[in-house]
Amino acid sequence: MTQPSASFYFPAPRTQSFCNQCGSKLTRLVPPDDNRMRDVCENCGAVHYQNPRNVVGIVPMWKDDQVLLCRRAIEPRYNTWTLPAGFMELGETLGQGALREMAEEAGAQVEPGPLFTVISVPYAEQVHAYYLAKVTSDVLDPGPESLEARFFHLDDIPWDNLAFRTVTATLERYVADHKAGRFQIHEFDIAPRDHD
Incomplete structure (x- = not known):
């Protein structure tokens, strides 16, 4: 087996650019009643949590x-x-x-x-x-x-x-x-x- 090209390995990024609920651009902010930065959709209100x-x-x-x-x-x-x-x-x-x-x-x-x-x-x-x-x-x-x-x-x-x-x-x-x-x-x- 030959070594795969560098483009073969591309893990999904941890942060997102667009909301997977409505497609709007996401904003990095600390949501109300939270304590850390999250990817938040200010259009529909979805919070995109990332976990280990x-x-x-x-x-x-x-x-x-x-x-x-x-x-x-x-x-x-x-x-x-x-x-x-x-x-x-x-x-x-x-x-x-x-x-x-x-x-x-x-x-x-x-x-x-x-x-x-x-x-x-x-x-x-x-x-x-x-x-x-x-x-x-x-x-x-x-x-x-x-x-x-x-x-x-x-x-x-x-x-x-x-x-x-x-x-x-x-x-x-x-x-x-x-x-x-x-x-x-x-x-x-x-x-x-x-x-x-």
Whole structure:
């Protein structure tokens, strides 16, 4: 698969220019009885709220000491390794979204486990949640968003080529919990780096 062109990846902007109710131009202002700037239609009165986006994923383990990672075939972070994860869809639970992403990106069969990490990423307007899961077969069938899916021994995780800081942080906590012989839920924040 070839790398997609830059024009292929264009996330929808968080702010809007026009009202999706009446089509009028929006104004940025603090509505009455509110406490922050919003996109507001002064024609029909609609307030266009923006809320954090949820990213859901799985830490898929094979034979207790191998983790399944996917090499990204899409931007951002093309050709880097990641846990199977992505944005939740409307109408899904956290767990359903995580299993869907697992199927789409790795094509692996898993036995779902407990929630493992919940990570607030306020500078990216996101919350990431990862579940533990046991891979039940070594047969993989990665979809079009992955160049490949592969098992890595915990000692061989490609730390210098991981796609996202939330993936790195989740894997670091998994390795630490694995060494300690007990797993717990980790809830934490990731702050922006100076160059983010």
